[in-house]
Amino acid sequence: MTESALFFCAFILYAVSAASLFVYLFSEKDKWARTGYQIIFAGFIIHTAALAARTLESGHAPFTNMYESLSFLAWCGAFAYVSMEGKYKIRKAGPYFILIIIVLMALASSPLMPKEVRPLMPALQSYWLWLHVSVTLLGEAFFAMAFVTSILYLITKSKKSIRSKQKKDLTPERLDFISYKCIAVGFPLFTLGGLVFGMIWAYKAWGRYWGWDPKEVWSLITWFVFALYLHTRLVMGWKGKRSAITAIIGFLAALFTYFGVNYLLAGLHSYL
């Protein structure tokens, strides 16, 4: 099967998985959650095959233009979901998170994203492309999950008085805990991929490890916000609402680093 067919299959499976999990959300029957999990797992495997096919076809890493990068970010999201669900049972936060994956897949398949394979420009011909981009995007996928659980935290917290009966695995405390766990995974990954690998590659390709390029600066801003999250939480004992808001701001900064910088600020990273 070709790459685009595999990509489309994965897209469909993600959508079906989300549907199944939404059914679970309202029916509270465990079988729907299990089915949803199995389907997204299948989608993840097929998506992996799509990325592998793309790599074979192009001969380079599958994240060198917006289409590839969005697809890869969606794949990282699926990975983050499958691993977090496996470890922490986040079921009821799942369908909302998968919506983000679906939005990424939809954006990637939009006709505005050129999909043809283009040869790699000189600056991108390096194994650091693999290390820098994949680790950074994986970190950002975990930030995205923390974003979803933080928003759900704020919603469930404000609804607490209305709905007396809390669903067992969606207590605000649990959501707060999962947000923290996601950031505990995402932060080291983002630091390693975005900042450390980024600096090493910039030094090899451009002759300086740091040049205050907008993408670099926004990665640093994102890093500062999550550093704030960790310090306020671990040293000052912030939890709950204020932590959730900080995590949301952090994700928005990461989102701007990924998308906004390319379209709004000119810089060296403008090819992606």
Added chain:
Amino acid sequence: MNSFVKFFSSIKVSIFLLIIITLATTLGTLVPQGRSVEAYTEKYGDWAPFLIKSGITRLYQSPWYLFLLLLFFINIIVCSLTRIKKKFTQAFKPQIMTEERKLETLSLKKTFTCPQSVSQAEKRLKEILSSRGYKVKEQSTQGIFFLLARKRFSGLFGSDIVHLGILIVILGGFISGAAGFRENIALAAEETKSVPGTDFFLKLNRFETHYYRDRSVKDWKSTLSLIKNSKIIMTKTIEVNHPLSYKGFVFYQSGYGWDWRNPEVELVMERKTENPFSESIRTIVGEKKSIKEKEIEIDPLYFVPDFVLTEENKVTTRSLEPNNPALYVKISEKGEIVFAGWLFLKYPEFNTRNSQGDSFLSVEFKDLKAEPYSIIQIAKDPGVPFIWAGCFFVMTGLFLAFYFIPRQLRFLIKKENQYTRVSAGGTAAKAKDSFKREFDKIIQSFRRTG
């Protein structure tokens, strides 16, 4: 001094500084950095002088931003130092003895009796704990045994190692800013230039541009030689992502270009009627050439690589890329000018028309050859080793802080009637779930053997 320490050791000051630095850093991406005064005046009008004076237009090099970083630097040092003494005591001089009721205040606790003797129980417990990687210390008094079992205590210092790494990175940044140097030099093939600030020379032996099938650039390769006292020290072919390093100097493939001062051009002249002929000539811009026993004289006067007309209708070049090469030529026959105008290599349909009509003489711009040159960036940055060392500490520290969480168990074993009574308690700062599972397993495997 005391109030200085007190101020900088406050976590609130750290948070405040972190927020201020984040906001300042953001500000630098909202205002374009390092442009000319004219560009700011055009964009911001009356605000331009303020932006320039306040350093916002060169924010990351401005004194106040560097001052914020310095405050942050001091804050990290003071915070770490004031907290580290307690951690050292905790890690290296722990209290082994404790009271039974203190065990009951710990988050994990269990008390039970077993049939073994006190010393048997103590021995068995130590076996189980060390098989799980715990280091056990013990003390006994009045027939009561105290065990302190701990593992992963290096995790306690994770955050300190991260902070040490950040300090080293900031230090490296300051060193780069103060002592780093970076310069571009352009070299044509076979050309040699001296490396600024050194006694050696850089020679470009060969420069090649490789293309993909769709004509986009695949790579630039420059074969460079370093020469000292007329001797070649080393030769290497560099390309993007593969620089040459020598004694702290790094040579990068940074760009390329063509020497447009006097490129070689090919012109084809043709006449269909009246003494028909067709002839191609090659010459260099600025050099006249005659054909037909000097009856026809060709004078290629000016050349631009990327022709564009300004608003005042003046010819200039848009870039240094040969996107639209154009040549201004004067042709005279028997001393009389018969053609003067622009010829285009890629768009001959826009060539200036021959004033005497097509039947007389036509001229076309057919080929262009310019000497390509390679732009090499020479960099020397003594801050770089600090940056890599700092990054290494940051990553090691993050790993320890998040995934190497100290675990501590305390046991109190004493004789009670004919049984042995064991009280156990444990604490972990983070990852409490998996710690509880381990705690339960330890108790279980102990009781099973009992």
